[in-house]
Amino acid sequence: MSGRRTSINDVAKAAGVAIKTVSRVLNNEPNVREETRAQVLAAVKRLNYHPSLSARSLASRRSYLVGLVYDNPSANYTIEVQRGALARCREAKFLLLLHEVAGRSEEVIQDILTFANQTHLDGLIVAPPLSESAELIRALDAQALPFVRIAPNEIKHRSPYVDIDDEAAAREMTEYLIGLGHRSIGFIIGRPGHFASGERLRGYKAALKNHKIPYVPEYVRQGDFLFDSGLEMTRQLLALPKRPTAIFAGNDDMAAGALMAAHEMGVAVPQQLSVAGFDDAAIARTVWPPLTTICQPTYQLAYRAADLLLEMLLSSSTPKPARLAHTLVRRDSTAVAPNGRVK
Amino acid sequence: MSGRRTSINDVAKAAGVAIKTVSRVLNNEPNVREETRAQVLAAVKRLNYHPSLSARSLASRRSYLVGLVYDNPSANYTIEVQRGALARCREAKFLLLLHEVAGRSEEVIQDILTFANQTHLDGLIVAPPLSESAELIRALDAQALPFVRIAPNEIKHRSPYVDIDDEAAAREMTEYLIGLGHRSIGFIIGRPGHFASGERLRGYKAALKNHKIPYVPEYVRQGDFLFDSGLEMTRQLLALPKRPTAIFAGNDDMAAGALMAAHEMGVAVPQQLSVAGFDDAAIARTVWPPLTTICQPTYQLAYRAADLLLEMLLSSSTPKPARLAHTLVRRDSTAVAPNGRVK
């Protein structure tokens, strides 16, 4: 670290061209002779030159900074989101800044706006459940800050988003259980207000209907996406006179709670009770038995979200939303229903 | 986003001073009259001015960028490290860039150096287990890049670091089990090569010695910090003719594996077997029964690491290493030894 860092001037001198030409090569602009381009690249390599982000940023009135805001629902989920967004940003030579928020909605919004203003963010990626906040969307709109939402709810807004088909996924899982011979299937709903909670419930209902299985209200319980609610609701479901032979929880944390309730009450999983989750979070593989669940392509969702944002920033267009595929992962927590006939 | 962003010139004009004075106020430099300072701050507020990082960075030859590199050992741990480092960086108006690495040591080092060069990082925070890599330390040294290590091993290097006393913590946990009347205590060692693995083993041995309990080699098994190794080693320990009444695993993931082995073999925890972990990771609270474990102040370690790095950068001194306190967290996985007399 002695003396000056090497700059575009050094490269220009070494390659025998003007700095504008170096700039063209570095930014993959057209109208450079192939030979000239090669000379410049050779000089870049020889001098181990790395362009200065601050200079570029200052001159182009663009920060090359993208923010990722999240209200950490679970560490594993968040890490995957970070990975996906980071990967795409790195490719485009943008920097990703993380910003975790928590607390009341009003403060959270102010917090995010302050973050965006202080860092002069070019754009923002909004992870769920923040992506479901109508107030936040409105506030970002008012700032004219480009943003992309991951798995948002039904809020109508022209900004792009990426998601999966929660209803279809829940329908598939329910039909998978039906296929195993289950006819009494409990369902634990996710936190009220989350769009995904409602969609998953809708998928459960649709599957029952498709198979002409009556909907039993007492089999459907309200949880909140947390372990404890899965535990408590399963205790209630298993205490029912005619208890369900399968329980489908709105996410893996609640499914893990369901497993614990079964252990407590001496109900064998999967022999006497099948349990299914949603998300394929890390907990799905650390509980016993490992959970049958729906795998969301979290990394891909975040990668794609970053991709859409960069497209907005670089071409100032408004890209179309993207819907990605989920998969049903079969593990050991589900099995043929006791006395059940497999279809 | 119409027209120009407000700059230091606008503030200077509005406050009736030179831009240098605005700069002084913003950077808390001395030699500004209190009245002038107030005028400037009022103008800053009125115009909702936020200084440009790129301009500041370009002029001061400092990127205000700090890197955090990690080889994600567990999502929960990583998230806590991020939180701590982010909090300190935000206070100092530095930006934190994440960089996750994986794979062979040589590639990892090259990857980190490329990251540092491309972003013109001012400094680097190195999380474990990367902080234990002698090759990495050497490479960073060669680049003259300031860095701070979190929980490094015994590598001698003048760069600062933060850690806890792993040996003392393991000693305390072992003595806690002894205090519950246990005399046959199994131990599952963490991944070989990790400094913490050896320190924790040392603490276990020291406690036995302090209490004149003979060291039984077959009670000590080699794991690798992963769930499966805890499962397998506990199966072996519980198959012993005289099986231990307590098992202390070198981390929580292995302790969770130990719990599953006990469930499998019909050994009641904690009535017939006490199980203790280390780290207080999220899994410690999702397994059943919840784990007694050692809580590392992960957030604080990272916060402090960032603090030391910033001190290095801003005062160009070399701060002293910091050692932080751990705590023993009692939960339901440990109890009085069967037929044990509590001391």
Next chain:
DNA sequence: CTGAAAGCGCTTACAG
């Protein structure tokens, strides 16, 4: 296909 000039918004180094 290539380049010279101006300027982005700050800090540094200096003067008073």
Next chain:
DNA sequence: CTGAAAGCGCTTACAG
């Protein structure tokens, strides 16, 4: 205690 000038390393806008 305050300020005018120079310059950080790029891109933009323009000229040829």
